Amino acid sequence: MTDTATPILPFLPFALPEIGDEEIAELVDTLRSGWITTGPKARRFETEFARFLGDETLHCIAVNSATAGLHLALEALGIGPGMEVITTTHTFTATAEVVRYLGADVKLVDIDPSTLNIDPGLIEAAITPRTRAIIPVHYAGLACDMDAIHAIAAKHGLQVVEDAAHALPTTCGGRMIGTLDSAATVFSFYANKTITTGEGGMLVTRDDKIAARAKVMRLHGINRDAFDRFTAKVPSWYYEIVAPGFKYNLTDIAAAMGLHQLAKAERFAQARRAIAQQYDAGLRALPVILPPQPLAGDVHPWHLYVLRLKPEARWSRDALIEALFAAGIGCSVHYIPLHQHPYWKERYGLQAGDFPHSQAAYEAMLSLPLYSRMSTQDAQRVIEAMQRLLG
Numbered sequence: 001m002t003d004t005a006t007p008i009l010p011f012l013p014f015a016l017p018e019i020g021d022e023e024i025a026e027l028v029d030t031l032r033s034g035w036i037t038t039g040p041k042a043r044r045f046e047t048e049f050a051r052f053l054g055d056e057t058l059h060c061i062a063v064n065s066a067t068a069g070l071h072l073a074l075e076a077l078g079i080g081p082g083m084e085v086i087t088t089t090h091t092f093t094a095t096a097e098v099v100r101y102l103g104a105d106v107k108l109v110d111i112d113p114s115t116l117n118i119d120p121g122l123i124e125a126a127i128t129p130r131t132r133a134i135i136p137v138h139y140a141g142l143a144c145d146m147d148a149i150h151a152i153a154a155k156h157g158l159q160v161v162e163d164a165a166h167a168l169p170t171t172c173g174g175r176m177i178g179t180l181d182s183a184a185t186v187f188s189f190y191a192n193k194t195i196t197t198g199e200g201g202m203l204v205t206r207d208d209k210i211a212a213r214a215k216v217m218r219l220h221g222i223n224r225d226a227f228d229r230f231t232a233k234v235p236s237w238y239y240e241i242v243a244p245g246f247k248y249n250l251t252d253i254a255a256a257m258g259l260h261q262l263a264k265a266e267r268f269a270q271a272r273r274a275i276a277q278q279y280d281a282g283l284r285a286l287p288v289i290l291p292p293q294p295l296a297g298d299v300h301p302w303h304l305y306v307l308r309l310k311p312e313a314r315w316s317r318d319a320l321i322e323a324l325f326a327a328g329i330g331c332s333v334h335y336i337p338l339h340q341h342p343y344w345k346e347r348y349g350l351q352a353g354d355f356p357h358s359q360a361a362y363e364a365m366l367s368l369p370l371y372s373r374m375s376t377q378d379a380q381r382v383i384e385a386m387q388r389l390l391g
């Protein structure tokens with residue numbers, strides 16, 4: 001090499017999906033089959049999802065987003081005006097907006113800074129006579145303290161709906177998230193999640209009544225789904241509308257991708273875990289708080305790798321993200337807490353001082369690039385940039 005200029009490396013994005021030939025072939029098969037909306041592949045995706053979670057007795061209901069799944073779960077539980085639902089301020093707005101869709105109110109709670117998950121100790125203080133449910137979020141893929149949350153819920157007669165958008169596959173005390181004793185658990189297959197269908201989600205429940213209601217409400221409030229109607233042996237044009245339902249069904253086009261993404265979920269998680277470990281080793285000596293680790297024996301899918309700058313770091317978070325961007329590295333922030341957004345702040349008169357741990361974490365945090373297709377060299381490039389900037 002005679003050129004001494006820094007080689008121009010391609011931009012390293014914050015997230016990228018990994019779509020293989022299997023997904024593409026299944027997609028083509030679906031397009032050629034003549035059945036592109038909810039049908040046999042969505043059905044198969046539901047069955048295989050239950051198998052993946054390790055319990056084929058679970059009801060798995062494929063939907064077109066996790067937001068839709070959360071909405072359906074709360075609707076099936078009868079959440080409505082005059083009621084309150086408790087969740088973390090340190091989440092994406094979808095977790096909380098579904099409560100408002102139903103006319104109920106959101107009670108936001110601060111996080112435990114050692115896990116970045118909702119602090120169970122603060123949940124109890126937020127309960128009022130109007131509280132009906134808790135929505136814990138397994139932030140970054142790290143399981144919440146579900147024993148503590150279920151104990152509080154049982155004591156106060158509350159329902160638990162887990163926002164598991166980051167948590168595939170996650171275990172909690174050795175049990176897979178999705179198989180615990182919550183009313184419902186909802187997974188996301190958005191483009192940057194651990195598996196993707198472009199857009200999509202899965203509502204998982206053990207409760208026959210919740211499942212039956214969610215299936216009806218997923219598709220316009222029709223009392224049987226379109227697939228049954230159009231493929232039954234007996235000609236059947238008749239249906240009844242039993243409620244003003246939604247349009248939340250997952251297409252077979254999306255499910256075709258989901259089938260193969262699910263088959264690769266373990267490998268994706270291993271690849272993400274390897275990058276997370278490489279980051280841990282390479283960044284440990286820097287003035288940063290490394291991401292919280294799962295309890296011994298538990299599985300963490302590393303949806304996000306979230307660092308917090310220590311006060312002695314010479315950088316502001318914003319300036320560091322800009323410097324990384326200038327070095328061709330994409331980062332993000334998860335999340336701007338709900339109490340900082342105009343809608344939530346104004347509706348509930350919230351202040352940053354009400355959520356000191358979430359606020360402090362937000363001001364110090366950045367999410368590094370992390371996806372299954374990242375190479376060891378890609379991760380090394382991030383580590384070296386961080387060492388150069390922060391070392």
Ligand SMILES: *Cc1c(COP(=O)(O)O)cnc(C)c1O
Pocket residue numbers: 064065066067068091092094095137163165166187188189190199200201
């Ligand atoms: C992505 C996400 C959602 C919403 O998922 P969609 O499938 O995009 O609706 C909900 N909660 C959290 C924590 C998320 O990260």
